[in-house]
Amino acid sequence: MDTRQVIATIPALQLIERLRTKHGALLFHQSGGCCDGSSPMCYPVGDFIVGDRDVKLGVIGGADFYISAAQFDYWKHTQLIIDVVPGRGGMFSLENGEGVRFLVRSRLFTDAEFACLRQAGRA
Structure with missing residues (x-):
């Protein structure tokens, strides 16, 4: 049972690696829908301040x-x-200027998966 709260497709992993080669260590923050809509935003580590209430999904x-x-x-x-x-x-x-963009897709956890997340204190 895969209860990771965030995963990436192979094309996303390939783009992450290209960006890491160009920019060094990276982090993502799921945008809340302001200027760029609700998008996963990729930053060099140190260029985005993670808030005290932000949750690390994985x-x-x-x-x-x-x-x-x-x-x-x-x-x-x-x-x-x-x-x-x-x-x-x-x-x-x-990824701006790369001709591609990150996109969030999602799937609902099954009841059993969600129960595992709750038991682990992750939901």
Whole structure:
């Protein structure tokens, strides 16, 4: 049973590796819907300050992935699947200018998976 709260597709992992080669260590923050909509935003470590209430969902491609506490409360029943699609990345996200952008897909956890997350204190 895969109860990781965030995972990435192979194309997303490949893009993360390309960005790491160019920019060094990375982190992600799931945008709350302001300027760039609700998008996974990729930053060099140190360029984005993670808030005290932000929740670390996990690690994708070696990069920590965070989400705001309010969004986590809304999304806690789902597994976020980070993918890549053609298009322009978020204004402040590192994939901007690469001709592709990160995109969140999701699936609901099964009752059994969600029970495991609750038991582990993750939901």
